[in-house]
Amino acid sequence: MKLNRLAISEEGFIFDPETGNSYTVNETGLLILKKLREGLGPEEIAEAMSEEYEVSPEEALRDVQDFLETIARFGLWEEKAWLK
Amino acid sequence: MRKPYQKPTILKLQVGFMRDKKSGLSRMVRREIDGVPVRELAERFGSPLFVFSERRLREQFRYLKRLFEGHYPRVEFSWSYKTNYLDAICRIFHQEGATAEVVSDFEYEKARRLGIPGDEIVFNGPYKPKETLRRAVLEGARINVDSMDEILDLEEIARETGEKVRIGLRVNMDTGIYPRWDRFGFNLESGEVLNVARRIAAGGRLEVVGLHCHQGTFILEPEAYGRAAEKLVQLARKLEEEFGWTIEYLDLGGGFPSRNRLKGLYLPPEVAVPPLSEYAERIGRALLSGLPAGDYPLLILETGRALVDEAGFLITTVRTVKRLPDGRRAYVLDAGVNLLFTAFWYHFRVEIEKEIPGPPEPCVLYGPLCMNIDVVEETAYLPPLSRGTRLILSPVGAYNVTQWMQFITYRPRVVLVTEAGKVEVIREAETLEDIVRRENLPEHLR
Amino acid sequence: MVKVAVSGINAVDNPGPGLGIIKGLREGKTPVSVVGLAYDAMEPGIYLTDLIERAYLLPYPSEGEAPFLNRLLYIKEREGLEVVIPALDAELPLFIDLEPRLSAYGLKTFLPTQKQFKLRAKDHLPIVAEAIGIKTPNTLAVTSYEEFTRALSQLKFPVMVKGLFYKALRAYTQAEAQQHFQAIVAEWGYPVIVQEVVEGEEMNVVGVGDGEGGHFGLLAIKKLWITSLGKIWTGVTVTHPGLLTAAENFVRHFRWRGAFELETIVSGDEIYLIEINPRFPAWIYFAVGVGINLPERLLKAALGEEPERDWDYPAGKLYIRFTDDRVTDLEVFQHMVTRGER
Numbered sequence: 001m002k003l004n005r006l007a008i009s010e011e012g013f014i015f016d017p018e019t020g021n022s023y024t025v026n027e028t029g030l031l032i033l034k035k036l037r038e039g040l041g042p043e044e045i046a047e048a049m050s051e052e053y054e055v056s057p058e059e060a061l062r063d064v065q066d067f068l069e070t071i072a073r074f075g076l077w078e079e080k081a082w083l084k
Numbered sequence: 085m086r087k088p089y090q091k092p093t094i095l096k097l098q099v100g101f102m103r104d105k106k107s108g109l110s111r112m113v114r115r116e117i118d119g120v121p122v123r124e125l126a127e128r129f130g131s132p133l134f135v136f137s138e139r140r141l142r143e144q145f146r147y148l149k150r151l152f153e154g155h156y157p158r159v160e161f162s163w164s165y166k167t168n169y170l171d172a173i174c175r176i177f178h179q180e181g182a183t184a185e186v187v188s189d190f191e192y193e194k195a196r197r198l199g200i201p202g203d204e205i206v207f208n209g210p211y212k213p214k215e216t217l218r219r220a221v222l223e224g225a226r227i228n229v230d231s232m233d234e235i236l237d238l239e240e241i242a243r244e245t246g247e248k249v250r251i252g253l254r255v256n257m258d259t260g261i262y263p264r265w266d267r268f269g270f271n272l273e274s275g276e277v278l279n280v281a282r283r284i285a286a287g288g289r290l291e292v293v294g295l296h297c298h299q300g301t302f303i304l305e306p307e308a309y310g311r312a313a314e315k316l317v318q319l320a321r322k323l324e325e326e327f328g329w330t331i332e333y334l335d336l337g338g339g340f341p342s343r344n345r346l347k348g349l350y351l352p353p354e355v356a357v358p359p360l361s362e363y364a365e366r367i368g369r370a371l372l373s374g375l376p377a378g379d380y381p382l383l384i385l386e387t388g389r390a391l392v393d394e395a396g397f398l399i400t401t402v403r404t405v406k407r408l409p410d411g412r413r414a415y416v417l418d419a420g421v422n423l424l425f426t427a428f429w430y431h432f433r434v435e436i437e438k439e440i441p442g443p444p445e446p447c448v449l450y451g452p453l454c455m456n457i458d459v460v461e462e463t464a465y466l467p468p469l470s471r472g473t474r475l476i477l478s479p480v481g482a483y484n485v486t487q488w489m490q491f492i493t494y495r496p497r498v499v500l501v502t503e504a505g506k507v508e509v510i511r512e513a514e515t516l517e518d519i520v521r522r523e524n525l526p527e528h529l530r
Numbered sequence: 531m532v533k534v535a536v537s538g539i540n541a542v543d544n545p546g547p548g549l550g551i552i553k554g555l556r557e558g559k560t561p562v563s564v565v566g567l568a569y570d571a572m573e574p575g576i577y578l579t580d581l582i583e584r585a586y587l588l589p590y591p592s593e594g595e596a597p598f599l600n601r602l603l604y605i606k607e608r609e610g611l612e613v614v615i616p617a618l619d620a621e622l623p624l625f626i627d628l629e630p631r632l633s634a635y636g637l638k639t640f641l642p643t644q645k646q647f648k649l650r651a652k653d654h655l656p657i658v659a660e661a662i663g664i665k666t667p668n669t670l671a672v673t674s675y676e677e678f679t680r681a682l683s684q685l686k687f688p689v690m691v692k693g694l695f696y697k698a699l700r701a702y703t704q705a706e707a708q709q710h711f712q713a714i715v716a717e718w719g720y721p722v723i724v725q726e727v728v729e730g731e732e733m734n735v736v737g738v739g740d741g742e743g744g745h746f747g748l749l750a751i752k753k754l755w756i757t758s759l760g761k762i763w764t765g766v767t768v769t770h771p772g773l774l775t776a777a778e779n780f781v782r783h784f785r786w787r788g789a790f791e792l793e794t795i796v797s798g799d800e801i802y803l804i805e806i807n808p809r810f811p812a813w814i815y816f817a818v819g820v821g822i823n824l825p826e827r828l829l830k831a832a833l834g835e836e837p838e839r840d841w842d843y844p845a846g847k848l849y850i851r852f853t854d855d856r857v858t859d860l861e862v863f864q865h866m867v868t869r870g871e872r
Contacts, residue, residue, distance in 0.1 A: 013864040014094075022097045022860070024867055026442055029092035053089035059470070060089075066407065067092040073411055074096060097571070097867055263674060348719030350694075352594040355623045 002076055003037050016076070023074070028053065032067050036077070042068065090441035091468035096411070112444075112466070114435035114476045117397055118501040122437040125499065126474055130513065131401040132419035134485060134498040138176060140395035142503070145180045148387060151361055155368025158382045162206045164338050165191040167388030167482045168396075172500055172510035174198055177391065185338075185386045189216040192225075206335065206384060208254070208296065210268060217241065221249050226384075228252040228296040228335065230269055235284060242289035251284075252294030252335065253277060257315050259308040265300045272315060278322070285327045292329045295320055298337025298386070302346055306358050310366030312336060317374035320381065335384035336367060342393035344479050345431040360390060389482040396481020398424065399437075402473045403452065413447040415469060420451010420458040423495065424480060425487035427460050434464050437474040442467035449475075453492060485511070490519060532560055533610050534829060537567040538617030538812075539575025539582065544759050547617040550815035551825040552581050557818060558826030560833075565609050567616075571866035577858050584609060587870040591624045598624055599631065606637050608871075613638045613832045615825070617809050619696065622647060640832035642739075642788045642808045649784060650806040652692060652723040662779035664772075664794070664801040667728045671721040678711050681724045688727045693718035698760060700727065725804075730797030732756070733770060735777040736811055738828050738837075739786030746827040747841035748777050749817045751849065762813050765849040767820060772801055789828055816849040 007015040012030050014023040025033065028049060035045040046061035053060075071077040116122060118137045125135060145161070152159045162185035163177040169191060174184070175198060184195035187209030193216075195205050202223020210230045212220070214237055220227055221241050229235055229251050242249045254269030255277055270276045284290050295316050299308060313336060320331035340363055343353040350356075371383065404416035421427050434449070444465035451458035460477070488495055498511040534555060538546025548566065552575075555562045566575045566582035569590060576585040586605050589597045605611055614637055616625045625632075626641050633639070649658050653671035670681040682689070682704060691710040692698040696718060701707035707724070714722050737748040750773050755764040777792055793805040810825065817824045820843040827837035865872040 009864060009868075011864065011868040013868050015860060015864075022863070022867070023094050024097065024443075025094045026090055026092065028090055029094050032092050049089075050086075052087060054086045055089040063091050067094065069407065070094055070411060074094070263677065348715070350592055350620060350719060351623055352592055354595040355591075355627050 001037075002078065003033065006033075006076065008033060019075070021074070023076075028063075029067060032064055033071075088441060091470070093442060093445060093468055095443070095445060112435050113437075113439050115437060117476070119505050120501050120507055122399055122474055122476060125507065126399050126401070128507070129497050129499055129509065131399055131474065132417075132423060132496045133399045134423075134480070134496065134511075135397045135399060136173065136481060136498065136500045136510070137395045137397075138500055138502045141173065141176050141392065142180060144391050144395065145177060145182070148360060148364075148385075148391065149181070151364045152368070152383070152385065155364045156371055156380070156383050158380050160333075160382055160384045161391075162335075162384055162386050163391070164386045164388030165195060166486055167338075168392050168485055169194055170485060170498060170510055171198060172508070173392065189213050192216050192220060196223075206386065208298075208386075212237075218244075221245065226252055226294060226333070226335075228254045228269075228294065230254050232280065232283075235280070235287075235290065239287050239289045248289060248291050250291050250293045252296045252333065253280065253292055254296045254298070255316065255319065257297065257312065259299055259311040259315070261299060261303060261305050261308045263300065265298065268298065269296070272319065277319065278326075281323055281327060292323060292327070293331060294333040294335060294384075295323075295331060296335040296337065296384075299339050301339050302341045302344075302389070303339045304341060304357060306362040306366045309336060309363050310370040313367045313370035314374055317371060331381055333382040333384050334371070335386065338386040338388050338390075340385075340387050340390035342389045342479055342482065344389075344393055344426075345433075347429055347431060393479040393482035396479060396484070398477045398480045398484075400475050400477060402469050402471055402475065405469065405471055408448065413445065413468065414450055415447060416450050416452060417460060417475065418452055419477075419496075420453045420460060422451065422453055422458075422491045422493070423488045424451075424460060424477070424484055425489075426480065426483050431461065432477040432480065434461060434466065435476040435478070436466070436469070437476065440467045440469060440473070490514065494519075532562050532612055532829065532833065533565065534562050534613040534615060535565040535567050535605065535609075535611055536615045536617060537588070537621060539566045539568055539578075539585070540570070540573040541575055542573075543757065544761055545812045547810040547812045547814050548575055549578070549581065550812060550818070551615055551617060551810055553815050554818040554823050554825030555829060556581065558823050558829070560826060560829060562829070565605065565611060567605075567614075568866075571863060574856075576866060576872065577856060577862055579862075585866070585872050587866060588621075591621045595624060595628065599628055602628075602632065602637065603635060606635065611637060613829060615639075615828065615832075616641070619807070619809065622808055638832045638834075640738075640788050640828050642786060642790070646784055646786055647808050650808045652694065652725075652805065653721060655803055655806070658780070658784075658806060659803040661783050662776050662803075664776045664803050666803050667795070668726040670724050672724060673720040673722075675711070678708075678722065678724065682707055685724060685726050690723075690725045690727055692723040692725065694721060694723070728795045728797060728802045728804075730795040730800075730802070733768060733773055733794050733796050734811065735773060735792045735794075736790070736814060736817055736824065737777055737781065738789050738824050738831065739781040739784075740831065741785060741787030743782040743785050744839070745778070745781045745786075746831065746837045746839055747817070747822040747824055748774060749820065749822055749824075749841070749843060750774055750777070751813070751816060762849070763851050765813060765816060767816070767843055767845050767847040767849075769843075769845045770796060772796075772799070776801055776803075789824065813849060813851070816847075819849070820844070820847050 012025045042064045046057050046064045049060040050057040117135050161182045163182040164185045183204040184200045185206040186192045202225045205225040207220045207225045207227045218241050238249050255272050256266045256269045257272035270280050297312050316334045341357045345353050400417045400419040402415045403418050406414040408414050449461040494514040497513045500508050500510045536548045536551050538548035540546045541549045552564050564582050566585040567588050655666045659666040672678045672681050688702045690698050693714045699710040701710050732753045735750045738746040750768050751765045752768045753762045753765050789810045791807040791811040795802045822841050830837040862872050
């Protein structure tokens with residue numbers, strides 16, 4: 001999985017050693033990346049987010065999907081990855 | 085205890101976009117307008133909603149009046165109707181002592197309807213319909229003549245009434261600013277004004293009692309007003325000597341800027357826009373040094389934007405959140421360029437009704453129209469917003485509620501937060517009935 | 531130890547003056563600790579830890595006064611900052627406007643006044659040139675495309691097309707000029723300045739005015755080699771009497787306060803004023819190298835001390851700019867983008 005190659009710091013700094021690109025994520029973005037690496041799917045991540053943060057599971061799921069779309073556009077994620 | 089939520093974001097780092105992220109945040113929040121919560125305003129009166137502050141209107145008027153009177157003894161403010169001719173707004177300025185400056189039949193009639201006597205109206209504009217012109221003459225309005233054809237019209241009216249008509253001449257001139265508005269009035273440097281004056285004197289039916297000059301809009305050079313005042317004083321003296329007229333007023337028009345951010349100007353308005361005191365000082369100095377002591381014509385100022393712009397806010401709501409192909413977030417608001425005509429020229433201040441956690445990221449604010457030009461802000465830096473978040477755009481008090489258009493939807497309410505803190509509707513939202521009332525379906529189409 | 535912040539640490543192909551200023555401060559007698567102020571996490575100065583102890587990102591001046599002031603005060607609190615030496619045109623109006631407030635918070639500067647700053651507007655050049663007894667090339671300021679084409683018909687090619695703050699592009703043809711015009715408008719807005727090119731020697735003077743008509747030293751140079759962006763790569767000191775007199779007239783007539791640079795073209799006996807910069811130029815280290823440490827003198831003036839005023843320098847000293855390389859870890863970059871400071 002592409003995500004595994006990323007160097008992710010606790011401060012939310014991300015470096016992609018293959019492409020040389022860097023990114024920053026905020027706290028919740030960081031949480032999603034970590035959960036993805038653990039192999040969780042969008043619903044599970046949304047649930048985890050709404051347990052930890054003041055957000056409904058529905059809104060969280062929308063935001064997770066939006067986030068996934070964004071990282072897919074950056075080439076850090078493939079839609080199918082978690083389906084396998 | 086769950087932690088406060090912020091929407092997840094990821095930003096790709098690119099040179100030129102790795103900027104300071106923390107400092108701008110606190111100023112982006114506006115919870116209330118003159119003590120009334122934004123949320124309450126939107127819930128009671130709907131969104132979008134124009135909100136005006138009576139306190140700001142009156143304070144700004146009094147401030148400008150004091151400022152200019154500190155530099156010249158006889159000043160009259162003539163409220164520029166085209167900037168905002170809602171009854172309530174006009175009435176507030178009239179109560180403060182402003183006369184009315186109108187540029188069309190409609191505006192003339194609106195001022196009269198509000199109870200402003202003819203002799204407290206300044207009548208400008210490149211086209212004054214004959215009927216309105218006649219009424220203005222009979223009611224003693226100050227008419228600033230824009231063209232030779234208008235002089236002919238006025239001479240004809242004078243023939244009818246059998247009395248000399250007192251007029252002002254609109255003059256255009258080089259005051260060192262660009263672009264030069266030279267399509268209005270008569271040119272000074274070419275000698276056109278003097279030729280016209282000779283023609284007027286020869287006609288014997290009109291008498292020139294005033295001079296008028298409007299240089300343009302959002303003029304950022306106070307010295308330009310100083311130069312205009314100086315040239316008008318010299319012209320006045322010449323006309324008085326040569327034709328025996330008495331110039332009773334010098335009207336320097338409007339064009340004074342507000343603290344809005346003009347597109348194409350790099351610096352923020354706090355720095356780019358000179359304080360209005362500099363304008364007052366230049367004008368006062370030019371007039372006092374050019375005029376003989378004790379003989380002070382009335383100085384008329386037609387400030388519009390500088391009085392009203394910063395008293396107006398628009399509350400609008402994020403209705404849809406999108407992602408553009410380039411990865412930027414885009415928000416569709418319920419107010420677009422149909423309501424915010426001035427968005428074409430200015431970058432508004434964009435504030436959020438509450439603190440929203442998350443780093444500001446570049447985003448686009450679109451209006452609700454089905455047209456590509458409907459962009460309220462091409463690049464705003466906002467934290468990720470959810471649907472339903474309310475934004476407050478300002479300053480929007482000038483020109484928007486006169487130049488807005490009824491296109492594919494209704495125009496919203498306009499409210500005034502009074503000095504007592506009450507909220508009054510000063511223009512109701514449009515309904516289908518308002519719009520179809522003036523239509524007629526011919527018999528064969530029914 | 532004086533804590534001093536310096537901006538313009540973008541030592542790139544169009545370098546800011548920051549590093550030159552900092553080298554001058556470090557070579558001075560007053561011990562300093564330097565804070566670098568940057569607008570982008572990639573500005574090279576951030577990574578030069580031997581010259582710059584600490585670095586911070588600032589919000590763009592265009593974002594408004596309040597965030598800018600807040601950020602400066604935050605840095606002052608964190609660092610115990612005493613003096614700021616701003617070095618970029620686009621931020622100067624803000625610093626000048628904020629000066630009374632900064633000084634109320636104990637943050638010292640030594641800047642031109644608002645009125646003086648306005649002189650540098652390229653459309654005011656003819657007035658300045660006349661006052662100090664030199665000339666200007668034919669110059670027109672335009673605020674629309676129509677005016678621009680009209681201006682072109684009045685001027686002789688080649689012309690320089692310039693933004694109010696940055697960028698000057700040379701055009702030999704109508705088409706080239708139009709292309710430059712679009713580029714400058716897109717980046718810097720109006721007015722755009724169009725100026726006839728005068729052929730001659732490119733000579734510049736740098737100095738620091740004391741605000742009372744005197745100065746803390748002048749240095750005149752000639753550019754021997756410039757890059758494709760028009761930036762000096764090699765230069766030599768000159769003692770052109772007419773030019774130095776013009777610079778002294780400038781300081782005396784306008785009672786200039788703070789750093790300045792006059793850019794001129796010298797053609798025979800005629801001197802043409804091309805630009806006034808209300809700050810140090812990027813080659814300011816040249817002055818330091820010939821023994822007139824203007825950055826240090828400006829620092830002293832800001833601190834309320836009396837700086838030296840001697841400015842004897844030999845003609846024929848050479849200035850050579852060169853490129854350098856540095857290798858470092860991503861860590862500093864990471865801190866800049868996540869914390870905005872290092």
